[in-house]
Amino acid sequence: YxxxxxxxxxxxxxxxxxxxxxxxxxxxxxxxxxxxxxxxxxxxxxxxxxxxxxxxxxxxxxxxxxxxxxxxxxxxxxxxxxxxxxxxxxxxxxxxxxxDFDNSFFYRMFGTGFIAPAILWLVEFFQSIVGNWGFAIILMTLLVRGLLFPINRTSQVKMAGYQAKMAKIKPKIDALNAKFGKDPQRKQQETMKLYKEHKVSPPIGGCLPMLLQFPVFIGLFAALRSSILLRQRPFMGWVQDLSRPDAMVDFGGPIADYPIISGITTFNLLPIVMVILWVLHQKSMPKSTDPQQAQMQKMMAFMPVLFGVMLYNYAAGLSLYMITSSLVGIFESKVIKKRWPVPTADGAKGK
Incomplete structure (x- = not known):
């Protein structure tokens, strides 16, 4: 900085x-x-x-x-x-x-030059009210998640409805796979016909909430990583500098001279909590019955660990944002399932 x-x-x-x-x-x-x-x-x-x-x-x-x-x-x-x-x-x-926050093509592509200053303004505004920069980041996160809630709700309800329909016709799809297993083209045609008959189609914009949040995440990444405003600003407990890793334990140097772990000089608890909550958030999302989407969900299960490694030594403020966002996402999924249930394969309302 x-x-x-x-x-x-x-x-x-x-x-x-x-x-x-x-x-x-x-x-x-x-x-x-x-x-x-x-x-x-x-x-x-x-x-x-x-x-x-x-x-x-x-x-x-x-x-x-x-x-x-x-x-x-x-x-x-x-x-x-x-x-x-x-x-x-x-x-x-x-x-x-x-x-500047838009001094690279990557940042300009996501409008970081506008988003990052706006995020810092919000954080400063909330800090002037609560008097703590960490709680200001939490309030800013709640505001962002609140603005995106209608889109998240619509996306999750549509996805749950699609998966309920897929579960209902799964026996027929299995029968088509057994009957036309050696004729992929015919199997595809019959499957599309079955989808049309039962009005099954993947929800449009299923990835929209994630795509809308990504520029915000990039803006937060740039703002919380590079802003002098957060330097030496404490949150609570051992987190005494939101612009640096939370450093619960200082090892005094690299723990080993090996790739990846050679950069680990402190034990940072917040990124570990962040990864755990990401995994729990993934598990709270509706599970797909479509084989291709189910396979993609399995592949995405490794992303929290990968991002945890990449972000391990980044600002505690960024981890605090991700932790708060994941907690809100888990609570949000439970509320949506209870408040806007969809019919299950047997016709009952899902809980």
């Missing part, structure tokens, strides 16, 4: 000449020099914890009383979008853009 860079004033050097840049999540450092004798480089002082920036100044003296000067600009500070926009940086005019 700091920006850290060295550049030459008024000149465009490349390589290890007169410019270097260090850019992490929350801070920026930049140094600019007008002299080609200024050599700067960014170097990793520690493979897992720290990055430093170094500058070498060569001075050529002609006489004993000669004065030699080297000019440069150097910025080291937070990636605060408001501060960087309002401050005049002279030759370092590119600095404000370094703090």
């Amino acid at each position: 700091f920006l850290n860079a060295i550049h030459a004033i008024g000149r465009d050097f490349r390589g290890a000449t007169s410019e270097a840049l260090h850019d992490d999540e929350l801070f920026l450092e930049e140094l600019k020099s007008s002299d080609s004798h200024v050599v700067a480089r960014a170097e990793n002082s520690d493979s897992w914890q720290r990055t430093s920036i170094a500058g070498a100044f060569s001075m050529r003296m002609g006489r004993v009383d000669e004065v030699s000067t080297r000019e440069f600009q150097w910025y080291l500070g937070p990636k605060d979008r408001n501060f960087l926009t309002e401050t005049q940086f002279g030759e370092m005019a590119e600095l404000p853009g370094m703090a």
Whole structure:
């Protein structure tokens, strides 16, 4: 969350000449020099914890009383979008853009430049009311889930109705598979005819809630990962910095020099809770009776573990959002099943 860079004033050097840049999540450092004798480089002082920036100044003296000067600009500070926009940086005019949330094609594709600032505004607004940044993230999550509830409800009810119809005609589908097992084309034709006869069709927009939430998740990922606002902001208990991993136990360094686990330097409880809740949320969703969709659901069962590994060392604020969202999703599924039941295969109302 700091920006850290060295550049030459008024000149465009490349390589290890007169410019270097260090850019992490929350801070920026930049140094600019007008002299080609200024050599700067960014170097990793520690493979897992720290990055430093170094500058070498060569001075050529002609006489004993000669004065030699080297000019440069150097910025080291937070990636605060408001501060960087309002401050005049002279030759370092590119600095404000370094703090934008849409500085990559991936972020621009999902409208992160608009979503991330809006999310941070909501978090700041709720924090001004409750006085705690963690609870502010929880309230923001509840608001987002509340806005998406009508779409989630419609999607889940339609999916449950589709699965009930599929369960009702499953014996007939099994009979078609046995009868035309060696003739895939004929089996497909008869299956489509059966679907049409019983008015069975996959619900349109079944993935819409997930697709609508994905840009929000990407915006949250960018905002909670890179915002200086959350730096050193505590939640409760051991979570004392929402911009960093929750670090319940600090190992003091990598636990082992092996791929994947070499980056584990702390025991982070929140990502583990997040994965468990994701799995429970998946189990609370309606199970498909369609073989292809059932197979896809089995494949998706591994996604929580994969994302848990990928997000293990990310901001505790992001994990807090995912935990809250999963808890709401589990509760939401139970309410929808009870409040809007659909007929089961035997004609009774599903609970």
